[in-house]
Amino acid sequence: MDFWKGAFVSLRHTKHYFRAVFLIIGALFAFFIVRAFLLPGSFGEFGYYRGDNVAEQMAKPVRFAAREACADCHGDIWKTHQSGSHAPVQCQNCHDALAVHFDVEKGEFIGKMPIQRTSKLCLRCHDDLPSRPDGFPKIDLEDHLKDIPDAHKPEVCFQCHQPHSPKIGDQGPVTRDQ
Ligand code: HEC
Ligand code: HEC
Numbered sequence: 553m554d555f556w557k558g559a560f561v562s563l564r565h566t567k568h569y570f571r572a573v574f575l576i577i578g579a580l581f582a583f584f585i586v587r588a589f590l591l592p593g594s595f596g597e598f599g600y601y602r603g604d605n606v607a608e609q610m611a612k613p614v615r616f617a618a619r620e621a622c623a624d625c626h627g628d629i630w631k632t633h634q635s636g637s638h639a640p641v642q643c644q645n646c647h648d649a650l651a652v653h654f655d656v657e658k659g660e661f662i663g664k665m666p667i668q669r670t671s672k673l674c675l676r677c678h679d680d681l682p683s684r685p686d687g688f689p690k691i692d693l694e695d696h697l698k699d700i701p702d703a704h705k706p707e708v709c710f711q712c713h714q715p716h717s718p719k720i721g722d723q724g725p726v727t728r729d730q
């Protein structure tokens with residue numbers, strides 16, 4: 553008698569299981585249908601990634617040139633730069649992409665290359681941030697400029713450093729009207 557009672561009770565509970573399983577299957581169905589609509593066609597072509605993006609990026613016009621691109625027209629600066637401590641720093645890193653200045657394919661000038669003549673440019677790389685490696689030349693701004701009356705001026709670094717060859721003692725004359 554007890555056996556039948558137990559079987560009846562467990563059968564009554566299986567109804568709940570069926571409902572739960574039904575709901576999970578329904579949710580999975582809904583998920584796969586929505587997913588099929590939302591996923592771009594090229595997804596998965598190269599792994600977990602939208603494959604078409606590669607072609608889209610390649611179709612963009614090239615803005616930056618090889619580091620030698622400035623050498624032909626700015627030979628003197630190129631030589632100073634290559635022989636100084638800023639040789640590893642690309643011209644375009646401090647100025648801008650060649651594309652704003654000169655169109656190589658058409659052989660045409662586009663516009664003026666920007667010059668950022670402020671300490672902000674230098675501090676982008678030389679500020680004493682804890683994340684910078686120990687061997688890298690960093691300055692504590694206040695300490696470095698403590699004896700200089702013009703310390704607040706934006707172009708203060710250029711009183712002593714030539715951007716194309718900044719190590720003291722290496723550089724030629726500091727450019728422009730200092
Ligand atoms: C096809 C030749 C040519 C190429 C390539 C070229 N330049 Fe120039 N650039 C010029 C000429 C010409 C001037 C204007 C002459 C002048 O004012 O001294 C100039 C001017 C400049 C100026 C001064 C702008 C100003 O306001 O006085 C900068 C800075 C400059 N170029 C940087 C670069 C950099 C960086 C590159 C490489 C990414 C480059 N140039 C590539 C020919 C070139
Ligand atoms: C560390 C940053 C930096 C790098 C790297 C750099 N420049 Fe400059 N450049 C400057 C600054 C700042 C000035 C303004 C200097 C001044 O007026 O005293 C300048 C000025 C110039 C000028 C115009 C004035 C002049 O001195 O004739 C030209 C042209 C130029 N740079 C070209 C180049 C080229 C070509 C390269 C790569 C070989 C290069 N620069 C690399 C920061 C940089």
Ligand code: HEC
Pocket residue numbers: 637638640641645646673674675676677678687688689709713714715718719720
């Ligand atoms: C894009 C990053 C970058 C910018 C911007 C930059 N520098 Fe540098 N600087 C470097 C690198 C990289 C070196 C070489 C470091 C090395 O040799 O380990 C260097 C070296 C130097 C050195 C030589 C240090 C030594 O004793 O060997 C001086 C001085 C210097 N920079 C000053 C300046 C000044 C002034 C400016 C602003 C006109 C400037 N830098 C802008 C990256 C930069």
Ligand code: HEC
Pocket residue numbers: 671674675678688689690691693696700708709710711712713720
């Ligand atoms: C009055 C001259 C003067 C001015 C202005 C000046 N410096 Fe210097 N700087 C020096 C001298 C001299 C040295 C070399 C001796 C030393 O390390 O203190 C030097 C060294 C450096 C070094 C190399 C530090 C190292 O550890 O090797 C960097 C980077 C530097 N300066 C960046 C700058 C920046 C950025 C500015 C502008 C905010 C600036 N300097 C302004 C004179 C100056």
